[in-house]
Amino acid sequence: MKARATIHKDFTIARIDDRLYSAFIEHMGRAIYTGIYEPDHPTANAQGFREDVLDLVxxxxxxxxxxxxxxFVSAYNWEDGIGPRDQRPVRLDLAWRSRETNQVGINEFAGWAKDAGIEMMLAVNLGTRSIEDARNFVEYCNYPRGTYWSDLRRQHGVEDPYDVQMWCLGNEMDGPWQIGHKEAKEYGRLADETSKAVKAFGRGIETVVCGSSNDRMATYPEWERQVLDECYENVDYISLHKYFGNTSHNTLNYFAKIDETGRYIQAIGGVIDFIKAKKRAKNDVHICFDEWNVWYHNREQDTRNWREWDWPEAPELLEEDYNLEDALLVGGLLNEFIRRSDRVKIACIAQLVNVIAPIRAEKGGKAWATSIYHPYQFASLYGRGTALDVAVDGPRYNAQVAHDVSYLDIAAVHAADGRSLAIFAINRSPDEAMELDLALNGFRDARLIDHQVLGGEGIGAREANTSADPFRITPRKGDRLSVDDGTLRAELPPLSYHLIRIAVQ
Structure with missing residues (x-):
């Protein structure tokens, strides 16, 4: 099959917020304990965190x-995780029916995040707790000294404040499964008042209000309308969540869920615009897609397990073995976030280690990158700058979840320094190669820097990286691409993901 596409330097979408490539980690399963933190592991540092995992992060x-x-956060007391470790309480976590030792709390996690070079985005409990508890948490983290909570932090060995600028106002409060679930108007009022209290600690603080847990909720998108009607002028982002699976083993329908996600973003963008107009507001609210990933391989069994087991400590939970098909789906979702970067400013892959994650780690053993690690890494490293509109003319198909879906999934980013162009291209076809002609208009002296390929010949759609074979799906150098006289020509094998970097003037 053949496809043509055009990129023009001046046809821009938006400046991409670097936080589009953020992550999420929860006290759930083995994400924290034996994931990032394992004091007895051979690679553990002085703080008990695994250096092999840190290297991958x-x-x-x-x-x-x-x-x-x-x-987890909707029944969490953040105070349980501060102070001497031998005095911290062990609690029963109602969300995942497990035992929480609180050996990792805010100070330990902040140290890990700093070591990893990552900014923290903290969530407050608005399920079982109050504005006062949120206020105290912010004071403990952000105020320098001279007050009860700031001086308590200093007593705990942390002299300087963390100055956390991003605060999530609860989690999935629209969900009946959520501890402390609330109705939209009730939650919107609480979020409004909590946001005002949090922002009272200084300029620059941003807050994220809970949107729908997914676009299948009976309350979607009315939930967003009612919540924003209560708090629009005092928040900065509204969160969206969505998880993906291919239980029907229909590859093309699976990939069409990327287009479905675009409609989800577009719908909530419309709600935001409506409320802004209704209130004659001057501020903008953007989207924080702070939970997204593939989750289906073990979902039925995991759900049965956590509802029945007897409060284990750091149990194996949601430890997915991701295949090539999943990697292409993740690459396509990242492309969609780039294409919607005028709306989506923050996005967090859920989660980072062990639990539906790009990184897996054996207890006492090795750590490795799953298949989805690679498109996530490529987008994070090279997808920063200005998103460009890509006009595509090529074969299309209809699926159950979306119609008129392009076999070519493509996004382009012009680097902030203006000297390079990153193109992320996917051939969604399970069985046909694609001949691509891509015109690079408005750029001078275009030349190829690098071409990396994931998938293609020799790798089945449902093969995965495992502990025994951690490099089964890994990027390789591409050899079927040329850039000449302002045109990129490439052959994209079936089921393949491509990072193409081009030097431009």
Whole structure:
């Protein structure tokens, strides 16, 4: 099959916020304990964190990380995780029916995040707790000295404040499964008042109000309308969540869910515009897609397990073995966020280690990158700058979740220094190669810097990286691409992801 596309230097979408490539980690399963933190591991540093995992995390260049939840946060007392470790209480986590030792709390996690070079994005409990508890948490983290909570932090060995600028106002409060679930108007009022209290600590603080847990909720998108009607002028972002799976084993329908996600973003963008117009507001609210990933391989079994097991400590939960098909889906979602970067300013892959994650780590053993690690890494490293509109003319198909879907999934980013162009291209076809002609208009002296390929010949759609074979799906150098006289010509094998970097003037 053949496809043509055009990129023009001046046809821009938006300046991409670096936080589009953020992550999420929750006190859930083995994400924290034996994931990032394992004091007895051979690679553990003096703080008990695994250096082998840290190396993989650092290589992703993650801008920000959302913590400590997730469903976990809606019954969490942040004070349980501060002070001497031998005096911290062990609690039963109602969200995942497990035992929380609180050996990692805000100070330990902040140290890990600093070591990894990641900014924190903290969530407050608005399920079972109050504005006062949120206020105290912010004071503990952000105020320098001379007050009860700031001086308590200093007593705990942290002299300088963390100056956390991003605060999530609860988690999935529209969900009946959420501890402390609230109705939209009720939650909107609470979020409004909490946001005002949080922002009273200084300029620059941004808050994220809970949107729909997914676009299948019966309350979507009315939830967003009612919540924003209560708090629009005092918040900065509204969160969206969505998880993906291919339980029907229909590859093309699976990939069409990327287009479905675009409609989700577009719909909430319309709600935002409506409320802004209704209120005659001057501020803009953007989208924080702070939970997204593939989750379906073990979902039914995991759900059965956590509802039945007897409060284990750091149990194996949601430990997905991601295949090539999943990697292409993740690459396509990142492309969609780039294409919607005028609306989506922050996005967090959920989660980072072990739990539906790009990184896996055995207890006492090795750590490795799953298949989805690679498109995430490429986007994070090279998808920063200005998103460009890409006009595509090529074959299309209809699927159950979306019609008129392009076999070519493509996004382009002009680097901030103006000297390079990154193109992320996917051939969604399970069985046909694609001949691509891509015109590079408005750029001078275009020449190829690098071409990396994931998938293609010799790799089945449902093959995965495992502990025994951690490099089964890994990028390789591409050899079927040329750039000549302002045109890129390439052959994209079936089911393949491509990072193409071009030097331009």
């Amino acid at each position: 650092r290589a992703l260049d993650i801008p920000a990380i959302r913590y400590p939840g997730g469903n």
